[in-house]
Amino acid sequence: MRTVFEIEHASRFDLIENLQAQIRELQEFNILLPTKLYNSRLELATQQLHFPPVPISPGERQHLPNTAKKLRKFDVRECDAACGVLGLPIRADDTVVEKRRSIAEHLGIPSDFW
Secondary structure, three states, rough: OOHHHHHHHHHHHHHHHHHHHHHHHHHHHHHHHHHHHHHHHOOOOEEEOOOOOOOHHHHOOOOOOOEHHHHOOOHHHHHHHHHHHHOOOOOOOOOOOHHHHHHHHHHHOOOOHO
């Protein structure tokens, strides 16, 4: 049987883990915020997209859409490659439209462009 101290200690440990997870989420959100704000203000689907300030090699860069218009034409394979570069989950069950939506929402692309 666990003592009151052990129960309280476990509860505090869980609380600390939850707080650390929330801090990581906020940090990730803050990294993406400038990208999402810029892309959300695009007026044309042909305007150049901005990407998160993370290292992307030229080889990886070729897998990303440079405009929202190009994203609309991505097939499943291209979407999976872009998700891999952006660190998004690659779900085999998702349709191409769902994959495009996931990429667009991650980058802050206005919904009327995709």
